[in-house]
Amino acid sequence: TQLLEQSPQFLSIQEGENLTVYCNSSSVFSSLQWYRQEPGEGPVLLVTVVTGGEVKKLKRLTFQFGDARKDSSLHITAAQPGDTGLYLCAGVGSQGGKLIFGQGTELSVKP
Amino acid sequence: GAVVSQHPSWVICKSGTSVKIECRSLDFQATTMFWYRQFPKQSLMLMATSNEGSKATYEQGVEKDKFLINHASLTLSTLTVTSAHPEDSSFYICSARDWGYTFGSGTRLTVV
Numbered sequence: 001t002q003l004l005e006q007s008p009q010f011l012s013i014q015e016g017e018n019l020t021v022y023c024n025s026s027s028v029f030s031s032l033q034w035y036r037q038e039p040g041e042g043p044v045l046l047v048t049v050v051t052g053g054e055v056k057k058l059k060r061l062t063f064q065f066g067d068a069r070k071d072s073s074l075h076i077t078a079a080q081p082g083d084t085g086l087y088l089c090a091g092v093g094s095q096g097g098k099l100i101f102g103q104g105t106e107l108s109v110k111p
Numbered sequence: 112g113a114v115v116s117q118h119p120s121w122v123i124c125k126s127g128t129s130v131k132i133e134c135r136s137l138d139f140q141a142t143t144m145f146w147y148r149q150f151p152k153q154s155l156m157l158m159a160t161s162n163e164g165s166k167a168t169y170e171q172g173v174e175k176d177k178f179l180i181n182h183a184s185l186t187l188s189t190l191t192v193t194s195a196h197p198e199d200s201s202f203y204i205c206s207a208r209d210w211g212y213t214f215g216s217g218t219r220l221t222v223v
Contacts, residue, residue, distance in 0.1 A: 006154075033212075042117070042204050042214035043155070088154055090212075097143065099212050104154035 002027040002093050006102030013079055014110055021074040021105045023089035032072045033099075034063055035088040043088055079109045113139050115207050117215025124195055124222055132190045132218045134205030140185035141207035146178075149202040149217075161188040195222045 005024045013019055023032065031050045035043035047056050049065035049072060056063045060083075062075040076083055089102040114137040124130050134144055142163045147155040159180050160168040167180035177199075179191040188207075192199055204217040 040202075040217065040219065042115075042206075042216045044214075045211065048211070086152075086154075097208060098157055098160060099145065099206065100157070101147075101154045106152055 002029075002091070002100055004089055004091055004100055004102035006089055006105055008105060009103055010106050010108075012108040012110065015080055016078050017109075019076050019079060019107070021087055021089075021107075022071070023073065023102050024071040025091065026070065027094075028069050029091035030069070031092060032065060032069075033090045034072070034074055035090060037086040037088060037104075076107075079107075081109045081111050083107060084109050113207070113209040113211075113213040115205065115213045115215045117205050117218055119218060120216060121219040122221070124220070126196055126222055127194055129191055129193045130195055130220060132192075132203055132205075132220075134188045134190070134207070134215050136186045136207045136209070136213075139207075139209045141188075141209065142185060143208050144182060144188040145206040145208075145212075146180060146188075146190050147204045147206065149204060151202075155204060158190075163188075192220065195220070197222045 007022050033048045034046045037043040047063045052067045052069045054065045060077045064073045087105045090099050093100050116135045118133050144161040146158045148158050149155050157170050158173045161180045161182040163182045169175045182188040200222045202217050205215045206212050
């Protein structure tokens with residue numbers, strides 16, 4: 001069974017601080033995706049990383065895919081209250097194209 | 112971009128009744144849809160994979176007789192929670208696969 005271990009599960013920081021969320025697996029994934037979810041809504045795709053070692057930037061968010069394609073990280077610079085939400089990493093499983101999610105990181109950015 | 116419509120967005124039902132949730136791909140055909148369940152402050156847990164024209168594939172521990180899935184067309188999959196009980200109260204989300212994975216807006220089910 002392919003699993004994604006995401007950490008930390010909860011994070012409460014002050015506005016302006018930096019943070020990193022990690023997503024690790026013992027399995028190789030062809031790609032990993034990062035989503036953000038607001039309460040009462042479905043997840044919204046932020047980015048997909050495909051190539052080992054790939055780095056993608058989305059404004060203050062930086063996403064990295066490990067060289068071995070087993071792990072990924074999300075780094076947020078100068079967090080703002082608007083960044084508050086649930087961040088989820090997900091990878092496509094080897095069977096049936098199922099999207100497997102990590103445990104999620106509940107981020108709270110206080111003004 | 113691809114849009115997935117999920118209805119209803121919320122529903123309250125009495126214990127013992129059944130509830131149907133619809134998931135539609137609005138501008139693309141989806142031979143495969145996925146149903147997830149999510150508890151507060153937790154991640155999405157895959158319940159089943161819905162395949163058009165064939166039986167759904169359920170994840171381990173998910174009761175197929177309780178969570179009935181029908182994928183009768185290329186744009187519609189339904190999840191019916193049968194004989195619902197308070198412990199079935201949760202947030203249910205569907206996803207359809209096009210070039211990527213597009214999610215519905217979810218259904219908040221409360222069983223009283």
